Amino acid sequence: MRAAGLVTASFLMVLGGVVVFDAVRLGIGWSTDGPKSGFFPFWLAVLLIAACAVIGVQAVSRADARPFVGRAQLGPVLKVLWPAVALVVITQWIGLYVSAALYTAVYMRWIGRHSWLAVLAVAVLFPLATFFIFEKWFLVPMPKGPLEAWLGQ
Amino acid sequence: MGLHSALALVLVLVAAAPAGAAWEPTKPIEFVVPAGTGGGADQMARLISGIAEKHKLSPRPLIVVNKSGGAGAEGFLDVKGKKGDAHTLIITLSNLFTTPLHTGIPFNWRDLTPISRMALDQFILWVNAETPYKTAKEYIAAVKAKPTSFKMGGTGSAQEDQILTIQLEQALGLKFIYVPFKGGGEVCVNLVGNHVDSTVNNPIECASHWKAGRVRPLAVFDTARIPVAEWKDIPTVKEALGVDVHYQMLRGLFGPPGMPKDAVDWYVDLLKKVYDTPDFQKYLTEGALKPAFVSGADYVKWVEENEQLHMELMAKGGLLKK
Amino acid sequence: MGIENLFLGFQIAITPYNLFVAVIGIALGTIIGVLPGLGGANGVAILLPLTFTMPPTSAIILLTSLYWGALFGGAITSILFNIPGEPWSVATTFDGYPLARQGQGGQALTAAFTSSFVGALFSIVLITFFAPLLAEIALKFGPPEFFAIQLLTFSSFVGLGGGNPLKSLVSILLGFILSAVGLDIVTGQLRMTFGFVDLMKGFDFIVAVIGLFGIGEILISVEEGLSFRGVRTGMNLRVVLDTWRILPRYARTFVRGAFIGFWMGFKPGGATPASFMSYAFAKRFSRNPERFGRGELEGVVAPETAAHAAGVAAMLPMITLGIPGSPTAAVMLGGLIIWGLQPGPLLFKEKPEFVWGLIASMYTGNIIGVLMVLAFVPLFAAILRIPFAILTPVIVVVCAIGSYAVHNNMIDIWYMVIFGVVGYVFKKLDYPLAPLVLALVLGDLAENALRQSLIMSQGSLAIFIARPISGVITAVAILFFALPVLTPWWRRLRGVPAVRRATREI
Numbered sequence: 001m002r003a004a005g006l007v008t009a010s011f012l013m014v015l016g017g018v019v020v021f022d023a024v025r026l027g028i029g030w031s032t033d034g035p036k037s038g039f040f041p042f043w044l045a046v047l048l049i050a051a052c053a054v055i056g057v058q059a060v061s062r063a064d065a066r067p068f069v070g071r072a073q074l075g076p077v078l079k080v081l082w083p084a085v086a087l088v089v090i091t092q093w094i095g096l097y098v099s100a101a102l103y104t105a106v107y108m109r110w111i112g113r114h115s116w117l118a119v120l121a122v123a124v125l126f127p128l129a130t131f132f133i134f135e136k137w138f139l140v141p142m143p144k145g146p147l148e149a150w151l152g153q
Numbered sequence: 154m155g156l157h158s159a160l161a162l163v164l165v166l167v168a169a170a171p172a173g174a175a176w177e178p179t180k181p182i183e184f185v186v187p188a189g190t191g192g193g194a195d196q197m198a199r200l201i202s203g204i205a206e207k208h209k210l211s212p213r214p215l216i217v218v219n220k221s222g223g224a225g226a227e228g229f230l231d232v233k234g235k236k237g238d239a240h241t242l243i244i245t246l247s248n249l250f251t252t253p254l255h256t257g258i259p260f261n262w263r264d265l266t267p268i269s270r271m272a273l274d275q276f277i278l279w280v281n282a283e284t285p286y287k288t289a290k291e292y293i294a295a296v297k298a299k300p301t302s303f304k305m306g307g308t309g310s311a312q313e314d315q316i317l318t319i320q321l322e323q324a325l326g327l328k329f330i331y332v333p334f335k336g337g338g339e340v341c342v343n344l345v346g347n348h349v350d351s352t353v354n355n356p357i358e359c360a361s362h363w364k365a366g367r368v369r370p371l372a373v374f375d376t377a378r379i380p381v382a383e384w385k386d387i388p389t390v391k392e393a394l395g396v397d398v399h400y401q402m403l404r405g406l407f408g409p410p411g412m413p414k415d416a417v418d419w420y421v422d423l424l425k426k427v428y429d430t431p432d433f434q435k436y437l438t439e440g441a442l443k444p445a446f447v448s449g450a451d452y453v454k455w456v457e458e459n460e461q462l463h464m465e466l467m468a469k470g471g472l473l474k475k
Numbered sequence: 476m477g478i479e480n481l482f483l484g485f486q487i488a489i490t491p492y493n494l495f496v497a498v499i500g501i502a503l504g505t506i507i508g509v510l511p512g513l514g515g516a517n518g519v520a521i522l523l524p525l526t527f528t529m530p531p532t533s534a535i536i537l538l539t540s541l542y543w544g545a546l547f548g549g550a551i552t553s554i555l556f557n558i559p560g561e562p563w564s565v566a567t568t569f570d571g572y573p574l575a576r577q578g579q580g581g582q583a584l585t586a587a588f589t590s591s592f593v594g595a596l597f598s599i600v601l602i603t604f605f606a607p608l609l610a611e612i613a614l615k616f617g618p619p620e621f622f623a624i625q626l627l628t629f630s631s632f633v634g635l636g637g638g639n640p641l642k643s644l645v646s647i648l649l650g651f652i653l654s655a656v657g658l659d660i661v662t663g664q665l666r667m668t669f670g671f672v673d674l675m676k677g678f679d680f681i682v683a684v685i686g687l688f689g690i691g692e693i694l695i696s697v698e699e700g701l702s703f704r705g706v707r708t709g710m711n712l713r714v715v716l717d718t719w720r721i722l723p724r725y726a727r728t729f730v731r732g733a734f735i736g737f738w739m740g741f742k743p744g745g746a747t748p749a750s751f752m753s754y755a756f757a758k759r760f761s762r763n764p765e766r767f768g769r770g771e772l773e774g775v776v777a778p779e780t781a782a783h784a785a786g787v788a789a790m791l792p793m794i795t796l797g798i799p800g801s802p803t804a805a806v807m808l809g810g811l812i813i814w815g816l817q818p819g820p821l822l823f824k825e826k827p828e829f830v831w832g833l834i835a836s837m838y839t840g841n842i843i844g845v846l847m848v849l850a851f852v853p854l855f856a857a858i859l860r861i862p863f864a865i866l867t868p869v870i871v872v873v874c875a876i877g878s879y880a881v882h883n884n885m886i887d888i889w890y891m892v893i894f895g896v897v898g899y900v901f902k903k904l905d906y907p908l909a910p911l912v913l914a915l916v917l918g919d920l921a922e923n924a925l926r927q928s929l930i931m932s933q934g935s936l937a938i939f940i941a942r943p944i945s946g947v948i949t950a951v952a953i954l955f956f957a958l959p960v961l962t963p964w965w966r967r968l969r970g971v972p973a974v975r976r977a978t979r980e981i
């Protein structure tokens with residue numbers, strides 16, 4: 001817990017530093033028209049750095065030996081996170097609908113151990129339903145890949 | 154819905170089959186609006202899309218997509234990246250010039266394929282109807298008497314409204330306090346509520362408040378009066394103030410870089426048909442927009458001249474990226 | 476003005492065709508409201524081209540009904556999955572989701588829908604009888620008044636959070652900083668984009684919320700091994716009647732929420748801050764504030780009443796002044812012009828059948844709407860019975876679609892994943908998420924209003940006090956800021972032991 005608290009606080013301080021850097025470029029002063037573009041970001045970031053520094057000190061001084069995530073808990077979390085990241089990555093290449101089908105199928109079979117019939121049914125019907133709702137009814141285009149191009153969508 | 158669409162799909166595929174026929178869209182056309190929902194550009198894009206649908210002018214729908222981030226930079230850069238794509242269109246306003254000039258984003262209109270100009274939007278100098286200023290001359294005299302105390306409201310910063318304000322200031326030797334707002338409708342309401350003293354709103358943004366007797370138009374920023382019944386009594390800036398300050402905003406369409414020639418021809422034809430419908434003409438009249446359809450070399454020439462104009466105006470106003 | 480006109484309106488609104496149009500609109504709107512990322516504005520914009528062939532009154536009924544549907548629908552995913560379908564449903568998650576986790580999803584949904592309806596009705600009645608007068612009041616609101624309102628929204632939350640105040644501060648600061656990324660409309664400069672095109676559009680509030688609340692919550696719940704299980708609600712409509720029996724207890728919250736919603740909504744201020752403010756006030760005035768955030772029904776009633784009251788009130792400036800009170804109204808306004816109507820103050824005189832048809836349809840639309848969504852409460856609640864391994868991928872995909880739909884940009888799906896991880900880490904380290912979200916949604920508006928005001932006054936802060944309306948609101952806001960300091964002092968003065976009212980973070 002201590003390490004995680006420290007890492008988070010440090011990360012936010014670095015972020016604050018980046019903001020300060022850009023705010024200075026924009027001008028942090030107060031012109032005749034009121035504050036310049038960088039005025040608010042600058043002071044917000046300075047406050048952020050200060051608050052995080054205190055939180056960091058608190059994290060160090062309070063000996064909280066609990067781990068941030070236990071090994072037993074990390075497993076299920078990663079089992080949700082990695083497939084989600086994979087979904088986003090492959091969406092860029094093969095489009096959202098095919099990725100959604102693959103993702104649903106893999107997840108249902110791997111985590112849920114559902115029967116192949118159920119897997120197939122959901123993995124086909126769900127993307128198909130979303131396709132019609134978004135592309136046909138609401139005319140909201142989603143990322144599409146080679147399959148949709150081949151079908152002339 | 155499903156079966157219907159599937160059938161329609163088959164029909165379209167069959168219809169599109171004959172080789173050698175003129176180009177036609179084979180999938181939905183993404184129609185990018187580099188501005189938010191509800192503004193002038195968005196309205197026109199949705200009108201074009203609706204008219205194409207209503208009169209069955211396009212075999213595939215035009216799907217309007219707003220990409221307004223960074224004063225339109227998001228939309229322009231997105232279309233710039235779709236080289237050779239024949240199924241994307243973008244409607245532009247003056248931010249075609251002002252956004253790259255002011256923010257320095259890597260974009261120029263030459264990155265796109267010009268298709269056609271649909272209309273030009275007018276600008277009018279408005280004041281609140283409760284003020285005593287009946288003519289532009291009276292108002293300007295008042296501004297001159299008390300410099301830096303009259304507030305001019307406008308859309309955004311370093312965009313058309315501010316450019317026009319600076320032009321007016323430089324031509325007449327005045328100084329306004331320019332207050333930027335998010336959209337044209339908001340600007341006019343702030344005029345009605347007396348939070349600003351004057352605006353340079355497009356006609357359509359203030360028209361209803363004018364009819365209700367809340368605001369007063371003083372002058373049109375054009376070389377000639379607006380030739381529509383209710384607007385034709387408003388003098389031009391030249392008539393009212395003796396200086397020639399004029400400015401119009403482009404409502405035109407572009408395609409991605411390297412759009413195939415066949416596709417460009419098809420879109421020009423489509424847009425001409427849309428332009429000629431009574432619906433579109435009625436929209437132009439009611440919004441007091443200047444009908445101005447051109448395409449091809451004439452369009453390119455116009456855009457080139459206007460780019461030059463914007464560079465000069467923005468340089469004079471100190472609005473170019475430093 | 477009033478009754479006979481309204482009667483004329485009803486003759487138009489209750490023709491079978493217009494009722495049919497309303498039903499279609501509400502059904503589509505509810506779907507749009509459920510899908511995060513697809514807001515009322517998108518829905519209305521998408522259907523707009525289809526309305527060109529309809530009579531204008533039917534067209535506006537279709538679009539407004541869709542908007543009512545979206546207002547009702549926004550609560551559904553907030554309560555069931557902690558994913559706000561619409562920005563104004565964020566506050567509904569605070570208590571709605573814990574209720575669902577305790578197996579009272581049906582009750583929470585009933586409360587949400589009923590509150591929405593009550594809020595709507597309140598606003599519609601005011602619009603019916605006082606529209607022109609209220610429009611004049613709306614005109615008095617310039618940038619200084621808007622800033623004062625934003626200040627008031629923030630101040631209402633002060634002292635309500637528990638836990639480490641420094642961590643609440645960090646959350647707020649982070650929200651403000653994220654809201655500043657992108658184009659600064661006051662100067663036209665790009666802030667904190669470092670040349671990246673993807674940063675130019677800034678961080679969209681809804682993407683952040685989908686990630687922080689939706690994805691973050693999935694991660695938290697799998698870690699706790701809860702996996703959405705154990706939630707069982709009766710499959711019949713008994714739950715609706717049972718909840719109705721409890722709701723009259725919250726009469727004051729209804730009135731307060733409706734009032735806050737209406738007065739925040741009838742000028743471009745919005746349903747989202749109204750819902751937050753109403754929640755904060757409900758907690759502040761509650762006899763047991765410690766129950767808020769843990770599944771208190773009143774915590775669902777307050778934001779939903781205000782959100783729907785504000786959503787309806789947003790129509791007022793559109794009808795009377797021709798200015799949009801919300802992004803959705805902005806698109807409808809475009810529709811008016813395309814249908815050949817001139818929006819603005821003269822609409823009442825020139826097209827009474829249109830205006831009064833629309834107002835009457837607000838009554839019919841919301842009545843149909845509340846009956847439709849209530850009828851489906853058991854079905855919505857039953858969604859939670861779907862096995863976890865099916866529900867999780869479906870939710871993740873729907874969240875991804877929602878994030879993409881906001882700007883049609885892949886990067887937003889990445890932001891969603893990143894915000895999901897941030898939400899998970901923050902929750903584990905006890906950084907409250909609500910202040911971050913509040914700052915993200917209001918930061919941009921507040922800063923613009925502040926700087927516009929300062930341009931108007933040439934840099935003098937006196938403008939906020941010198942103007943009567945903003946002066947009063949600012950004073951109330953300052954009072955609220957000072958309240959956490961003053962209350963214990965006041966109590967001690969009266970000899971009452973100071974009670975620590977602050978509880979779990981909201």
